[in-house]
Amino acid sequence: MSEQSVSESDVSVPSVGPPGGSDDTGVVRPPYVPSERRLAREAYRRSRTRRSAIVATASTLAVAAVLFFVITGSPGWPVTKKTFLDPGYARSALSPVLHGFVLNLELLAVCGPTILVLGLLIAAVRTLRGPVFLPLRLLATAYVDFFRGFPLIILLLLIVFGVPALQLQGVTNDPILLGGAALVINYSAYVAEVFRAGIESVHPSQRAAARSIGLTYAQTMRFVVLPQAVRRVVPALVNDMASLQKDTGLVYVGGAIDAVAAAHIQVASSFNYTPLVVAGLGFVILTIPMTRYADWLTRRMDRRRAQGGIV
Amino acid sequence: MSTVATAPVLRFESVRKTFGEQVILDGVSLDVPEHSVTVLIGASGSGKSTLLRCANLLEEVDDGAIWLDGEDVTDPRVDADAVRRRIGVVFQAYNLFPHLNVLDNITLGQRRVHKVTRAEAERRALELLDRLGLAAKAKEYPDRLSGGQQQRVALVRAIVSEPRVLLLDEITAALDPELVTEVLSVVRDLKEQGRTMVLATHEMAFARDVADQVCFLADGVILERGTSAQVFGDPQHERTRRFLSRVREAGRL
Ligand SMILES: Nc1ncnc2c1ncn2[C@@H]1O[C@H](COP(=O)(O)OP(=O)(O)OP(=O)(O)O)[C@@H](O)[C@H]1O
Numbered sequence: 001m002s003e004q005s006v007s008e009s010d011v012s013v014p015s016v017g018p019p020g021g022s023d024d025t026g027v028v029r030p031p032y033v034p035s036e037r038r039l040a041r042e043a044y045r046r047s048r049t050r051r052s053a054i055v056a057t058a059s060t061l062a063v064a065a066v067l068f069f070v071i072t073g074s075p076g077w078p079v080t081k082k083t084f085l086d087p088g089y090a091r092s093a094l095s096p097v098l099h100g101f102v103l104n105l106e107l108l109a110v111c112g113p114t115i116l117v118l119g120l121l122i123a124a125v126r127t128l129r130g131p132v133f134l135p136l137r138l139l140a141t142a143y144v145d146f147f148r149g150f151p152l153i154i155l156l157l158l159i160v161f162g163v164p165a166l167q168l169q170g171v172t173n174d175p176i177l178l179g180g181a182a183l184v185i186n187y188s189a190y191v192a193e194v195f196r197a198g199i200e201s202v203h204p205s206q207r208a209a210a211r212s213i214g215l216t217y218a219q220t221m222r223f224v225v226l227p228q229a230v231r232r233v234v235p236a237l238v239n240d241m242a243s244l245q246k247d248t249g250l251v252y253v254g255g256a257i258d259a260v261a262a263a264h265i266q267v268a269s270s271f272n273y274t275p276l277v278v279a280g281l282g283f284v285i286l287t288i289p290m291t292r293y294a295d296w297l298t299r300r301m302d303r304r305r306a307q308g309g310i311v
Numbered sequence: 312m313s314t315v316a317t318a319p320v321l322r323f324e325s326v327r328k329t330f331g332e333q334v335i336l337d338g339v340s341l342d343v344p345e346h347s348v349t350v351l352i353g354a355s356g357s358g359k360s361t362l363l364r365c366a367n368l369l370e371e372v373d374d375g376a377i378w379l380d381g382e383d384v385t386d387p388r389v390d391a392d393a394v395r396r397r398i399g400v401v402f403q404a405y406n407l408f409p410h411l412n413v414l415d416n417i418t419l420g421q422r423r424v425h426k427v428t429r430a431e432a433e434r435r436a437l438e439l440l441d442r443l444g445l446a447a448k449a450k451e452y453p454d455r456l457s458g459g460q461q462q463r464v465a466l467v468r469a470i471v472s473e474p475r476v477l478l479l480d481e482i483t484a485a486l487d488p489e490l491v492t493e494v495l496s497v498v499r500d501l502k503e504q505g506r507t508m509v510l511a512t513h514e515m516a517f518a519r520d521v522a523d524q525v526c527f528l529a530d531g532v533i534l535e536r537g538t539s540a541q542v543f544g545d546p547q548h549e550r551t552r553r554f555l556s557r558v559r560e561a562g563r564l
């Protein structure tokens with residue numbers, strides 16, 4: 001919790017003292033009035049906050065100014081600017097690149113959740129105890145070991161061109177679907193390990209407490225271990241999702257046109273690289289809301305339950 | 312001020328602490344004289360742990376001040392790390408580091424903060440562990456110790472740096488009667504060595520035996536304060552009497 005909000009609410013809502021404060025002690029305490037000391041401390045803290053804000057702004061501006069002059073003052077700047085940052089090319093590239101982005105987003109929207117679910121399943125299987133589950137455990141381990149090591153681009157090529165070559169009945173030849181499948185296979189191996197790390201970081205006493213109130217193994221995982229594990233690995237998962245978002249572009253090897261491929265087509269016809277910069281910035285813009293949302297979510301979770309304090 | 316011999320080591324002056332709308336401490340004033348043991352008693356949730364956490368600067372007080380050797384440690388300008396170096400704490404939940412063995416738990420602060428050599432830190436740690444009957448567990452990890460053993464390790468971790476004042480939160484909660492006696496004698500020893508201590512406890516017999524000063528916390532203030540004989544023998548407030556008679560009924564005094 002923020003100390004600022006606590007103290008402010010105190011100042012505006014004068015306390016009436018704890019309930020029953022006067023009944024049997026015989027002493028009626030006067031309502032609370034903030035002391036001089038408190039007001040002075042709060043004024044001091046405010047002035048510190050103000051000062052650090054000023055320092056932060058000034059140093060940011062100074063760094064930005066230095067960068068600006070170093071870059072724009074460099075001898076090759078005019079040519080570089082024309083090749084990479086031309087507004088005209090940027091405008092004409094915008095529409096095809098945005099079109100390409102639709103494919104990236106579709107792939108992300110389908111592959112992202114699939115990967116998370118599959119990764120969680122594999123991680124759960126890997127943490128199963130007992131000899132009965134040995135074959136399952138071995139399978140999951142082998143899956144992770146193999147696909148985490150196998151280069152994504154080779155996997156994509158193998159699946160996008162290899163599967164159609166098999167000429168199986170009822171199996172798609174669509175390069176986008178096959179590319180998506182390759183992404184899912186590769187990324188779920190990574191994500192499984194992230195989940196496993198989270199599961200194993202939950203203190204064993206938590207399992208003991210959960211089993212002792214009668215929860216089954218599965219219920220213990222579902223209601224006690226996973227909620228704590230997932231909370232801890234959210235930043236790592238956001239990392240993987242941001243990385244996935246960029247790798248969705250790799251489906252172009254099968255001929256699909258995503259944002260990067262669209263930009264490439266523009267570059268090939270004009271030899272101006274601005275469209276690639278536009279596509280790159282597009283990816284950045286897509287990643288930021290995802291990260292901020294995850295940060296907000298985890299902060300909210302923490303605020304509700306942590307003991308808090310100031311260290 | 313710190314040169315005056317009679318000045319209290321720790322002084323709480325109208326300390327107020329709220330969590331949201333809930334007022335936990337509503338003007339607590341208390342002097343903790345040197346070489347003395349102050350015991351905080353009171354119902355569960357009356358704010359004993361909160362008061363100790365405020366003194367160790369783990370919580371920021373809303374109003375009032377806390378003085379350590381004449382220095383206002385609640386002033387936003389003080390170096391909180393330097394203040395905490397002079398205070399030893401045993402938490403109600405022990406808070407041992409599960410990734411370090413007993414010896415490393417105890418010597419970490421010695422080596423990293425107080426810059427004692429490893430050999431010297433381990434010698435001191437083993438000496439104290441031996442006193443508390445834990446020498447055999449020096450290389451064990453906290454999760455493999457019993458609750459009482461963990462509690463004693465936490466006690467050793469707090470006293471090994473010889474702090475100015477010790478804040479002990481429920482240090483006898485998980486101990487069998489024999490160990491309570493043992494810890495009691497450790498606390499007495501510490502007192503004789505000139506240590507100053509503030510304890511929160513529900514163990515009234517322990518409180519009565521060890522306390523120089525007993526404080527009964529209720530409704531966010533210290534409702535009654537006096538020597539062990541005064542508070543346990545002849546309590547002035549109706550609330551204190553009721554609390555103590557409930558404790559007696561429960562057979563804990
Ligand atoms: N971080 C926190 N946020 C909100 N409320 C808190 C927080 N810490 C403590 N409290 C509340 O403050 C009150 C006093 O808690 P505290 O731990 O100081 O009690 P206590 O006297 O030590 O009790 P016990 O004897 O059971 O240890 C309780 O009602 C508790 O719910």
Ligand SMILES: [Mg+2]
Nearest residue numbers: 359360403480
């Ligand atoms: Mg407590």
